[in-house]
Amino acid sequence: MAGLIVGLTPQTPPIFNPGAPGAPSRVISAAEAVELSRTGYVEADVRFMQHMIIHHRQAVEMVELMRTRAASDTVRRLGERIGQSQAAELALMQEWLTSRGLSTAPENLHAGHHGHMGGARDPQVPLMPGMLSPARMEALAAARGPAFDRLFLEGMIQHHQGALDMVRALLDDPDAGEDPTLSDFSTSVTADQSAEILRMQSVLSEF
Numbered sequence: 001m002a003g004l005i006v007g008l009t010p011q012t013p014p015i016f017n018p019g020a021p022g023a024p025s026r027v028i029s030a031a032e033a034v035e036l037s038r039t040g041y042v043e044a045d046v047r048f049m050q051h052m053i054i055h056h057r058q059a060v061e062m063v064e065l066m067r068t069r070a071a072s073d074t075v076r077r078l079g080e081r082i083g084q085s086q087a088a089e090l091a092l093m094q095e096w097l098t099s100r101g102l103s104t105a106p107e108n109l110h111a112g113h114h115g116h117m118g119g120a121r122d123p124q125v126p127l128m129p130g131m132l133s134p135a136r137m138e139a140l141a142a143a144r145g146p147a148f149d150r151l152f153l154e155g156m157i158q159h160h161q162g163a164l165d166m167v168r169a170l171l172d173d174p175d176a177g178e179d180p181t182l183s184d185f186s187t188s189v190t191a192d193q194s195a196e197i198l199r200m201q202s203v204l205s206e207f
Helices: 002-007 030-039 043-069 073-098 134-142 145-172 180-204
Strands: 015-017 026-028
Touching: 043 073, 043 134, 043 145, 043 180, 073 145, 073 180, 134 145, 145 180
Parallel strands: none
Antiparallel strands: 015 026
């Protein structure tokens, strides 16, 4: 009897995939479940990820400038943490898109953009809401010491608030944000960047 008990293996619980309205659910394999989770996205999800990649890249560029220009150790520590989290999220977003055979770059990014005039972008207008304009990025690169620290904090607060706005816009779409990875990511962005905004506002108030 003991030998029979040892030989038993635990049963994997069945995975049910809900059917269409009025249709029954069906049992699917673990592999099918993974595939369904990887393909459950809409156009708004793809556009969100593509735009957020561009958004994050600028934040990483800002952190690179910080490494040779900041005066405050507090700002440096904050910037390094932000840079590490943004780089990790960039990798996640790129993998999410490429694993689905999607481009990491959006199409027609400039279409209808107020800063795109006659084939050249207005240096005073950011590429998308929340980002720093080319002119502000130049000013940040030209600053040093405490002046840089202030511009960096002000710019990164704006940057984070822009990311929160992007998440809210995504979740306002009733069909978007259902993909498990994307849902976890958007929740993480909201929690982490909200906390970082409060921390940066606190540091900025001391200048």
